[in-house]
Each structure stands twice: as C-alpha cells, then as structure tokens.
Amino acid sequence: MSLGQRIQQLRKSKGLSQEELAEKLNVSRQSISKWELDNSIPELNKIVLMSEFFLVSTDYLLKESxxxxxxxxxxxxxxxxxxxxxxxxxxxxxxxxxxxxxxxxxxxxxxxxxxxxxxxxxxxxxxxxxxxxxxxxxxxxxxxxxxxxxxxxxxxxxxxxxxxxxxxxxxxxxxxxxxxxxxxxxxxxxxxxxxxxxxxxxxxxx
Structure with missing residues (x-):
C-alpha cells in the first residue's frame, strides 16, 4: 500500500473529508488530493503531523509493509x-x-x-x-x-x-x-x- 493510500484510509477512518483534513494540516484540499493519488509527497513536517493526528507511527506512513x-x-x-x-x-x-x-x-x-x-x-x-x-x-x-x-x-x-x-x-x-x-x-x-x-x-x- 502506498503512502497516498494510507493517508486516504486513515482520513476515512476518522470520517473526514479532504477539506477537513486539509484544514487540520493547514494545507489546501488540492494538496490532500495529490497526496492520496500519489501525485506528490507530503513534506516531512506534514508527515509528522499526520502521524500525531492519526495516532500512527511515521514508519507506518512511509514503509510499505x-x-x-x-x-x-x-x-x-x-x-x-x-x-x-x-x-x-x-x-x-x-x-x-x-x-x-x-x-x-x-x-x-x-x-x-x-x-x-x-x-x-x-x-x-x-x-x-x-x-x-x-x-x-x-x-x-x-x-x-x-x-x-x-x-x-x-x-x-x-x-x-x-x-x-x-x-x-x-x-x-x-x-x-x-x-x-x-x-x-x-x-x-x-x-x-x-x-x-x-x-x-x-x-x-x-
């Protein structure tokens, strides 16, 4: 599973729209969409923020295990x-x-x-x-x-x-x-x- 797929899965598990997640991470909705489609990769500080918000490790987000x-x-x-x-x-x-x-x-x-x-x-x-x-x-x-x-x-x-x-x-x-x-x-x-x-x-x- 790719990083984008993990982000999408975690977002949906929280019942959040792309707009709501974008607001929490202080990014645009388009950024969330690009991440989930694997068209771009989040900056390191955003990955850390997501790991804290979703209560998962950065390894879980980054490693394709x-x-x-x-x-x-x-x-x-x-x-x-x-x-x-x-x-x-x-x-x-x-x-x-x-x-x-x-x-x-x-x-x-x-x-x-x-x-x-x-x-x-x-x-x-x-x-x-x-x-x-x-x-x-x-x-x-x-x-x-x-x-x-x-x-x-x-x-x-x-x-x-x-x-x-x-x-x-x-x-x-x-x-x-x-x-x-x-x-x-x-x-x-x-x-x-x-x-x-x-x-x-x-x-x-x-």
Missing amino acids: EHTNNDSDNNYTTAKILFITSIFFIAVGLLIAIGGWDANQELESIAVGMIIQIVGIAALFIGKAICSSVHIPVIIVMANIALFIFIPISIITDLIKGYPIRPYPSNPPEIKLFVLLYGIVLLLSIIITVTIKHNITNHKRI
Missing part, C-alpha cells in the same frame, strides 16, 4: 463489527428482560437482560480500544444509550411511584413519568455526547 497494513485493516474491521454488535447485544438484552418478565414475573429476568446489555457496552469500548483511530458514529453511541437507559428509567419510575419493579411502564400515570424522565435523560445524553465530540475535534485541531 503489507503485514502492518493487514493488521491495521483487520483491527479497523473488527472495531466496526464490535460497534454494530454492541447495539445487537443491548437490544437483545432489553427484549430478554421484557420477554422474561412477561413470562415469569421474576427479577432474575431483568438482571439477565441487563447483564447482556453490559456485554454490549463492553463491546463498544473494546472496539475503540482495538482501533483507537476509528471514529464511533454518533448514531451508534445514541442508539446504545437509548436502548440501555430504558430499563433503569423504568425501574426509577416504579420506585418513584411505589410500584413493583418492572422492565417497562404499564399504566398511564407511570407511562407519563417514564416518558418525561426518559426524554430528559436522552436529551442530556445527546448534549453531552455532542459536546464531547466537539471538544475532541477542537483539541485535535490545536
């Missing part, structure tokens, strides 16, 4: 799979908790469902740890949060209303309070997630 490239590709693919898997586990955990409760009316069903959901959250963090340069789409983060907070908000609603603990609200007064609390927590989660992403982006630009 197929083994290193394969490892990087495999890590990237594995991370993406884990991100999708995290949503699957959290959704399955929610369904098991609800289905198990309807069938047996036992708290153990809720516990099992939440344990499966925790496995899903762990998959998200493992994916990020495997490939730190990969960008976690905000939609995946929010989907995980939206599914994961459902049962805890329902339990909080039951405790406030003095009802037996269930994985979902079941009567109008409880549903109204659940929707209010769920909406507030989800809104705060969106604000926090967007703020963190914005701060990280600004930090990388510095």
Whole structure:
C-alpha cells in the first residue's frame, strides 16, 4: 500500500473529508488530493503531523509493509463489527428482560437482560480500544444509550411511584413519568455526547 493510500484510509477512518483534513494540516484540499493519488509527497513536517493526528507511527506512513497494513485493516474491521454488535447485544438484552418478565414475573429476568446489555457496552469500548483511530458514529453511541437507559428509567419510575419493579411502564400515570424522565435523560445524553465530540475535534485541531 502506498503512502497516498494510507493517508486516504486513515482520513476515512476518522470520517473526514479532504477539506477537513486539509484544514487540520493547514494545507489546501488540492494538496490532500495529490497526496492520496500519489501525485506528490507530503513534506516531512506534514508527515509528522499526520502521524500525531492519526495516532500512527511515521514508519507506518512511509514503509510499505503489507503485514502492518493487514493488521491495521483487520483491527479497523473488527472495531466496526464490535460497534454494530454492541447495539445487537443491548437490544437483545432489553427484549430478554421484557420477554422474561412477561413470562415469569421474576427479577432474575431483568438482571439477565441487563447483564447482556453490559456485554454490549463492553463491546463498544473494546472496539475503540482495538482501533483507537476509528471514529464511533454518533448514531451508534445514541442508539446504545437509548436502548440501555430504558430499563433503569423504568425501574426509577416504579420506585418513584411505589410500584413493583418492572422492565417497562404499564399504566398511564407511570407511562407519563417514564416518558418525561426518559426524554430528559436522552436529551442530556445527546448534549453531552455532542459536546464531547466537539471538544475532541477542537483539541485535535490545536
């Protein structure tokens, strides 16, 4: 794999356009395009900047090591799979908790469902740890949060209303309070997630 192909792959792994990468490196978009097409070679200081920004070594950028490239590709693919898997586990955990409760009316069903959901959250963090340069789409983060907070908000609603603990609200007064609390927590989660992403982006630009 050429230097240009590596730059393009790393740029896409961050979810950046050529214009956005050009802004971060203080070069023109045309320069990025020429680099990726191997029509020109970046200056040494730009290679160093890219290595710091993408969290890879300069050797990785400059050496045409197929083994290193394969490892990087495999890590990237594995991370993406884990991100999708995290949503699957959290959704399955929610369904098991609800289905198990309807069938047996036992708290153990809720516990099992939440344990499966925790496995899903762990998959998200493992994916990020495997490939730190990969960008976690905000939609995946929010989907995980939206599914994961459902049962805890329902339990909080039951405790406030003095009802037996269930994985979902079941009567109008409880549903109204659940929707209010769920909406507030989800809104705060969106604000926090967007703020963190914005701060990280600004930090990388510095």
